[in-house]
Amino acid sequence: MFVFEKANHNYRKPILTLGFIFLTMLTLFFDHPESYAFTPKKEFGLSLISSNFFNSSFTEWLTNAVYLYMFADNIEDVVGHLFFFLLFLFFGILANLTYFLFHMNSIVPVIGTSGVISGILGMYFVFFPNVKSTMVFERATFRDVPIFISLGIWILIQSYFYLIEFNNQVRSVYGGQVVAFLAGVSLALFFIRHNFLDRLEQNLRLSTFINKTVLCPSCNKPIPAKKYGRLHCSSCDTNFFFDRHGKKFL
Structure with a gap:
């Protein structure tokens, strides 16, 4: 399932969003990206952060870049450049720590920006619930769907995939995505409650x-x-x- 934002204009220029997209594109040309990946059983250190800037393939990078371009620019617009930078790092680290918590003895390396994107989508879910979106499934497309519905369905699907893989004892990153999404929702509500x-x-x-x-x-x-x-x-x-x-x- 893919969710596409229909229209949501910015006031600020999404400098960091475009910068992160460009940086993740540059990492496609790195040799041995697995050396920057996060592996729970190893001494991870900076890999908690570096793994969020690498992708396993061009297709994965392109998908993540599209999601960042559609949704992250609006979050940067609302919270400002500094908070967005901190949130980007926070969501990535949180997703990796969640994977570590569930799979402490795993030797499977993890790379990708999916945890960061999940946290951003969680904040978008709260900040812009009425923005229209397009939901694309394998054999069906739904247009002009409020974003709180499409993202709600998206996170339910991620949770379903995680439960299936968890029950089958498959090491999965879906748990980190779900936790990051919920963290994004909580942080967005925190910002609103404090009148920021x-x-x-x-x-x-x-x-x-x-x-x-x-x-x-x-x-x-x-x-x-x-x-x-x-x-x-x-x-x-x-x-x-x-x-x-x-x-x-x-």
Whole structure:
């Protein structure tokens, strides 16, 4: 199953997101990438971090790069460059430690950005629940699905795969992905509860309204606005009311 974001515009430039994509692309040309992998039974050290920047194949890198490009840029936009950098490292380390916890005696090396992406998707699940997405299965495609539904189905599938492989005593990274996703959800709720995002959104509103544009509360698309009042976003077909106190759905 693949989930594709339909439209979600940024205010900040996703400098770190593009940088991480470029860095992971460079690692494709490294010899012996398994030497940078995380192996629980060995003394891992820096491999807790380095393994997150390598991929086992070009196809895996391309898939991860697409997910980073679609979703990570919006998380970087919301939390800022510094927090995004720390979250990128945190989710990767957390996924590796989860694999270590479940498979302490494993000699199978693990590389890939899937743990980082899972954490980012968890935050996206909370921050942008109404953004429209496209779900692609092997024989079916569903369009204009709210992201909280598509990502909810995605994490259920990851959990199902992990339970199957765990019961069959197969060493799997799905457990790390599930834990990273749940950590992303928890951190996003933490940011919201402590009003961090409210202050950030207010700054975005003031900055954009000076230029006579307003960000749609559903998909973040800039919408021309000459004055306060009722507005309509043609991109996601959302009506909302904008005044000096903020945006409200209608």
